[in-house]
Every structure is written in C-alpha cells, then in structure tokens.
Amino acid sequence: MINEDKKINANSKNEQLEYFRSADSEDKELTTNQGVKLSEDEESLTAGERGPTLMEDFHFREKMTHFDHERIPERVVHARGFSAHGEFELYESMKPYTKAKFLQNPNVKTPVFTRFSTVVGSRGSKDTPRDVRGFATKFYTEEGNFDLVANNFPIFFIQDGMKFPDVVHAIKPEPHNEMPQASGAHDTFWDWVSQNQESAHMVMWLMSDRAIPRSFRMMEGFGVHAFRFVNDEGKAHFVKFHWKPVLGTHSLVWDEAEKLGGKDPDFNRRDLWESINMGNYAEYELGVQILEEKEEFNFDFDILDSTKLWPEEDVPVRIIGKMTLNRNVDNVFAENEQVAFHVGNVVPGIDFTNDPLLQTRLFSYTDTQLLRLGGPNFHEIPINRPVCPFHNNQRDGFHRQTINKGQVSYRNNALAGNSPHTVDEKNGGFAHYQEKIEGRKIQSRSKSFEDHFSQAKLFWNSMSNAEKQHIIDGFSFEVGKVQYKPVQQKIVDMFGKVDHGLAAAIAQKLDVSVPPANIQSKVTKASPALSQENTPKLAETRKTAVIISDGFNGAEVKKVIENLQAAKVQVAILSDRLGSITADDNSTLKAKHTFLTDSSVAFDAVYIAGGMKADKMFEKKAKMFMQEAFDHFKPIAVSNEGEQWFKEKQLPSKTGVVINKQQPDDFSKQFIDAIAAHRFWDRSIL
Numbered sequence: 001m002i003n004e005d006k007k008i009n010a011n012s013k014n015e016q017l018e019y020f021r022s023a024d025s026e027d028k029e030l031t032t033n034q035g036v037k038l039s040e041d042e043e044s045l046t047a048g049e050r051g052p053t054l055m056e057d058f059h060f061r062e063k064m065t066h067f068d069h070e071r072i073p074e075r076v077v078h079a080r081g082f083s084a085h086g087e088f089e090l091y092e093s094m095k096p097y098t099k100a101k102f103l104q105n106p107n108v109k110t111p112v113f114t115r116f117s118t119v120v121g122s123r124g125s126k127d128t129p130r131d132v133r134g135f136a137t138k139f140y141t142e143e144g145n146f147d148l149v150a151n152n153f154p155i156f157f158i159q160d161g162m163k164f165p166d167v168v169h170a171i172k173p174e175p176h177n178e179m180p181q182a183s184g185a186h187d188t189f190w191d192w193v194s195q196n197q198e199s200a201h202m203v204m205w206l207m208s209d210r211a212i213p214r215s216f217r218m219m220e221g222f223g224v225h226a227f228r229f230v231n232d233e234g235k236a237h238f239v240k241f242h243w244k245p246v247l248g249t250h251s252l253v254w255d256e257a258e259k260l261g262g263k264d265p266d267f268n269r270r271d272l273w274e275s276i277n278m279g280n281y282a283e284y285e286l287g288v289q290i291l292e293e294k295e296e297f298n299f300d301f302d303i304l305d306s307t308k309l310w311p312e313e314d315v316p317v318r319i320i321g322k323m324t325l326n327r328n329v330d331n332v333f334a335e336n337e338q339v340a341f342h343v344g345n346v347v348p349g350i351d352f353t354n355d356p357l358l359q360t361r362l363f364s365y366t367d368t369q370l371l372r373l374g375g376p377n378f379h380e381i382p383i384n385r386p387v388c389p390f391h392n393n394q395r396d397g398f399h400r401q402t403i404n405k406g407q408v409s410y411r412n413n414a415l416a417g418n419s420p421h422t423v424d425e426k427n428g429g430f431a432h433y434q435e436k437i438e439g440r441k442i443q444s445r446s447k448s449f450e451d452h453f454s455q456a457k458l459f460w461n462s463m464s465n466a467e468k469q470h471i472i473d474g475f476s477f478e479v480g481k482v483q484y485k486p487v488q489q490k491i492v493d494m495f496g497k498v499d500h501g502l503a504a505a506i507a508q509k510l511d512v513s514v515p516p517a518n519i520q521s522k523v524t525k526a527s528p529a530l531s532q533e534n535t536p537k538l539a540e541t542r543k544t545a546v547i548i549s550d551g552f553n554g555a556e557v558k559k560v561i562e563n564l565q566a567a568k569v570q571v572a573i574l575s576d577r578l579g580s581i582t583a584d585d586n587s588t589l590k591a592k593h594t595f596l597t598d599s600s601v602a603f604d605a606v607y608i609a610g611g612m613k614a615d616k617m618f619e620k621k622a623k624m625f626m627q628e629a630f631d632h633f634k635p636i637a638v639s640n641e642g643e644q645w646f647k648e649k650q651l652p653s654k655t656g657v658v659i660n661k662q663q664p665d666d667f668s669k670q671f672i673d674a675i676a677a678h679r680f681w682d683r684s685i686l
C-alpha cells in the first residue's frame with residue numbers, strides 16, 4: 001500500500017488506488033459491515049405483523065445510521081467541483097532553476113489529479129454561472145505531493161487574505177434569504193466591490209468572457225502568486241505557474257450560459273466526463289514565468305501583489321510540460337469530495353514568497369480540511385495519500401488507518417535509534433529558503449500595492465471589440481440587479497477610473513451619472529495574450545447537431561458526417577423523434593437527440609439538412625434551433641430544406657453561415673473551418 005521502493009510512474013497513483021477499490025458487488029452475497037450475511041433487507045424487525053419496530057434489528061440500525069451520516073460539510077468555497085486523473089510529462093529539465101525531482105527529467109511521468117470547480121455556488125448548483133473557476137492539481141511526485149491550487153484567472157480580488165472571509169461573505173448568497181443561488185450576490189457583492197477598490201482588476205475579469213468557460217478543457221489555469229524555484233545550489237528565482245489548454249481558451253455567451261443553467265446544470269462536468277470516456281483527453285501545457293531575484297523591483301507594480309499579473313509580453317511564459325487528464329473518477333465522493341488540496345503542499349525546490357495573500361492561504365487550507373474531513377488523518381484518505389513512503393511520529397486522531405508498529409512515537413529517541421531520522425538538504429530533505437527579512441511588526445499595506453487601476457486598464461485595452469461589449473453587458477446585467485442606487489453609482493464611478501468609455505456605457509444602461517473623463521487610467525499599453533481572440537482555434541472535439549427528418553439527402557449527409565468525424569468533430573443526430581430516420585436513398589441514421597431532449601445551447605454548431613417529409617412542427621422547431629444558434633454567434637451549415645428555412649427566417653447570411661452551393665467536400669471543409677473559428681461576433685452589429 002505504501003510504495004517503499006518502487007519508482008514512480010504515470011500509473012503509480014492508479015495502482016495505489018486499486019488497493020482501496022471495492023470488489024464489484026455483482027453476484028455477491030449481501031452482508032452487514034461486520035460481514036454477516038443477510039436474509040432480509042426490505043422489512044425491519046417488528047413485534048408482530050402490525051407491531052412496533054425492535055431496536056435489536058442490528059441491520060436496520062446499521063443501514064440507517066450509515067445513511068444518516070452520509071453527508072460531510074461542503075467546501076466553504078469551491079463546493080461544486082468535478083475531477084479527473086491524469087499524468088504530467090516534462091518537456092525540458094528545469095534543473096537550472098529548481099531541484100524538484102519531477103521537474104528534472106523529461107522521461108519521468110508524474111501521476112496527477114485535477115479538480116475543477118465553481119467558487120460561489122453550493123455543491124448542487126449549476127456549472128455555468130458567471131464565476132471564477134478553480135483548477136487545482138495534485139502532483140503525486142516521488143518526493144511527496146505538490147499541489148498547484150490554481151484558478152482560471154491570473155489574479156485575485158484582494159491583496160491580503162485577512163479580507164478573504166469578507167469577500168466570500170459578500171459574494172455568496174445573501175444570508176437573510178440565501179439568494180441568489182449559484183451566482184454572485186448583487187447588493188452585497190457590489191457594495192463590497194465599491195468599498196474595496198483593490199478588486200477592480202479581478203472584477204474586470206469576472207465581467208469578461210473568462211467567467212463563463214465553454215469547457216474545463218478550454219480554460220487557462222494560473223497559480224496566481226509568485227512562488228520560488230530553488231535549485232540544488234540554493235539559488236532562487238521567482239516563478240508564476242500557468243496552464244495553457246491545447247484546445248485554446250474559449251467561452252460561452254451569457255444568454256447561453258444562463259439557459260444551460262436550466263437545460264443542463266452539469267454542462268461542464270458532462271463535457272469533461274464524456275470527452276475522457278471518448279478518448280478526447282483534456283490537455284494543458286504547463287508554463288512558467290521566471291524572474292531573477294534581482295529583477296524584483298523592475299516593474300511598475302509589485303510582483304508580490306496578487307491583484308497583478310506579469311504581462312506575458314514582458315515576462316514570457318516558457319512551456320515546460322504537458323498534463324493529460326485521461327481517466328474519470330470511479331466514485332465522486334471518494335475522490336472529488338474527499339480530495340484535500342493545500343497551497344502549502346510543496347516539494348523541495350518549490351518555495352513560497354511573501355505575497356500576503358499566499359501567506360494567509362498557507363493557514364486556511366489545513367484548517368478547513370480538519371472540519372470538512374473530520375480530523376487530522378485526511379492525508380490517509382486514498383485520494384490524498386502520497387505515492388512515496390511517509391513516516392513520522394504523528395499518531396492517533398479520528399479515523400486513523402495506519403497501524404503504526406513499535407514502541408516509540410517521539411524524537412529524539414534512543415530506543416529506536418532516533419528513527420525516523422531527518423534527511424539533510426543534499427539528500428532531499430526540505431529546507432526552507434533562507435530569505436533575509438528585517439522589519440517592524442505592522443498592520444499596513446505596502447505603498448507598492450496602491451495602484452488598483454493600471455492593470456484593470458491594461459486588461460480593457462487588450463480586449464477585442466466583442467470582448468469589450470461583453471464586459472459592458474456583464475456589468476450592466478450584474479450591477480443592474482443591484483437594488484440600491486448609490487451602489488450602482490459608486491460602481492460606475494469606480495470603473496470610470498479604469499476607462500471612461502466603459503463607465504459611460506454602463507452608466508447609460510443603469511440610468512446613473514457618467515463620471516468625469518479625467519479620472520480614467522492613462523495606461524495605453526495592451527497585452528495581446530489576454531484576449532481570447534488570440535487563442536488557438538480548433539474544430540477538434542466540438543459538438544455539432546445534425547438536424548434531419550425523413551427523406552433527408554442521404555448521400556450528402558453521409559459525406560458531411562464522414563468529413564466532420566475525420567476532423568474529430570463530434571456529431572449528434574437530432575430529429576423530432578429518437579430512432580431510425582430514413583433518407584431519400586432509403587439509408588438510415590439513428591437520432592439520439594430530439595428537439596425535446598436537447599436545444600441548440602448544448603452544441604457548438606448546427607448543420608440543418610432537413611428532409612422532404614418535415615412537417616410544419618418540425619420546421620418550426622428546426623427554425624427555432626437555428627435562430628438560437630445564430631443569436632449565439634455559432635457556425636451554421638444549411639442545405640436542402642435547411643437552406644429554405646434559413647432564407648424564410650430572413651437571417652442575413654453573413655460570416656459563419658455555410659450554404660450548400662458546392663460539393664459536400666467543399667461544403668464540409670467550409671463548415672469545419674467555421675466550427676474552428678468558434679463564434680462570429682460580427683453578427684452582433686448586424
């Protein structure tokens with residue numbers, strides 16, 4: 001169970017978990033937890049047929065007691081999450097910068113476990129609210145667990161964790177009526193924002209497309225803080241960690257995200273689950289931004305301030321490896337719920353900085369797990385166990401699993417030769433980086449943390465026109481729901497310090513005053529890496545609905561589907577009923593989706609072929625489907641009846657609409673290109 005001598009490989013965690021997996025219950029005898037075989041499981045023991053239930057029914061008591069205790073507290077933030085297993089492969093040795101063993105040798109694969117989450121909603125809420133997403137990864141390395149507890153934004157709301165309970169109280173459902181569920185609160189959150197201007201940059205991200213990711217597979221991840229790499233000579237560098245999704249960073253549109261909340265609250269987890277099952281593994285490259293210690297003060301922001309990013313154009317992201325998530329969990333509770341991440345789980349070669357947000361996080365994570373997982377032994381839960389040996393004198397506590405042998409559980413001891421013994425740094429013992437610190441004990445913020453608006457403006461400057469419009473819409477929606485007018489005005493005034501045009505556009509929607517232009521940030525710089533327009537764009541794994549009715553053009557549809565599948569586009573046949581749909585050439589296709597079971601929001605693109613036998617109701621539904629996809633800027637391909645309906649709808653055939661005037665091969669190629677382009681924002685100004 002404890003891997004004392006074997007080398008770690010990509011499968012090491014899986015092998016360890018195998019030890020804990022229950023045997024399949026199929027064809028097995030039903031027993032109590034004590035192993036007693038049972039003859040009855042549906043009737044409790046009573047005194048007589050209509051008499052009272054008897055306490056001596058040990059099976060009833062055990063079954064009910066276990067059930068009564070099935071729940072554990074959900075996480076105070078990031079309660080709703082979904083996870084997968086995978087492996088991390090290094091591309092190039094990081095030896096010059098860090099002695100971390102898993103970052104030395106490109107041939108070594110490290111097992112990983114990643115949990116994605118929303119932050120605000122409770123465990124049973126929806127996947128698609130406007131929210132930050134958690135992206136926490138446990139690397140099971142040969143030197144112990146390294147947790148990269150990241151988010152999909154590179155920055156945070158606050159600079160000092162002392163304020164964490166405040167921002168979380170403000171954004172969670174309001175305490176008097178627990179509304180709104182599964183999205184950020186309105187009055188309390190925006191009141192808090194207006195009183196805490198350090199949140200400006202993060203709020204810009206929160207109002208942007210980044211807050212409604214299309215898929216966990218299409219999301220960046222950021223370790224946020226500056227950490228330290230320390231090499232085997234003891235030399236340190238500052239480092240920031242990045243995950244870059246191979247499929248690029250893509251988002252939903254807001255109306256779609258809201259509809260998905262009702263139509264498929266599990267949209268993001270289903271996408272990950274199904275993709276992994278289909279072999280479309282989620283892949284992310286690991287990037288690092290590295291700074292010399294002497295570069296610490298070279299920037300017009302403080303590199304230890306978590307409300308600031310290091311622009312990628314100034315500090316390039318060096319891609320050093322790839323994570324592939326390739327195995328779904330067996331049991332959501334055992335793995336996704338019981339996994340315990342901690343930003344303080346580091347290995348030799350990775351160390352902390354004085355970022356005040358990071359420092360406070362170092363306290364919070366163990367503390368919260370103690371409550372949630374019921375005691376100090378949560379490191380023994382299968383998903384949390386390191387795959388390397390672990391020995392110390394910690395003992396007992398609730399739910400202890402390890403049977404520690406021997407008489408001695410203290411150091412220093414002579415009875416056991418002072419075992420377990422410490423290991424010096426040269427032989428892999430963790431030794432904290434010796435940073436020289438001098439100062440008074442104070443409770444105040446460094447002046448270098450004072451500028452809250454320059455990077456908010458940098459973000460704004462970096463957005464495309466469509467992205468800017470989405471930010472304006474995001475503010476107008478969220479702040480529009482605030483009941484208290486003075487808060488709306490304060491927010492507009494606050495974001496007037498970012499950009500005048502932004503503030504004026506929101507003010508107009510909210511019916512509040514436009515702040516003066518001269519308060520806006522003077523920053524003119526942009527960082528192209530921040531715009532999703534500049535992300536990789538691929539058709540691979542995108543989901544396309546193919547709408548057919550009886551009498552559809554069999555030859556054409558067959559060819560188009562073949563081409564789509566060759567380009568690794570997922571194809572879903574949709575009609576007005578499930579089962580076989582017959583083409584004009586008597587070939588058949590099986591519809592696995594209907595207008596009733598699905599809607600256009602579940603797909604990235606739609607191809608409408610129609611069919612000669614489509615009745616009025618079919619036509620109406622197909623047109624609705626097409627209209628919604630069109631309004632969500634999605635690629636549309638039409639042929640046969642589809643083309644006729646498209647024209648009747650009087651939808652302008654602008655970009656992203658492919659009409660079958662060509663051979664099926666050319667038609668498919670154009671459609672695949674359109675799918676790769678993802679969305680056609682110029683429709684919004686039609």
Ligand code: HDD
Nearest residue numbers: 075078115134135136150151161164224360361364365368
């Ligand atoms: Fe945190 C969970 C990420 C600031 C305190 N955090 C949690 C999770 C992620 C993050 C991904 C979910 C882990 C999981 O899936 O189990 N948190 C971040 C990032 C932050 C951040 C990227 C800023 C850079 N967090 C932060 C601060 C504090 C916390 C400042 C407190 C001082 N976070 C927690 C927590 C949670 C948590 C209360 C709740 C559940 C858990 O830890 O295990 O301890």
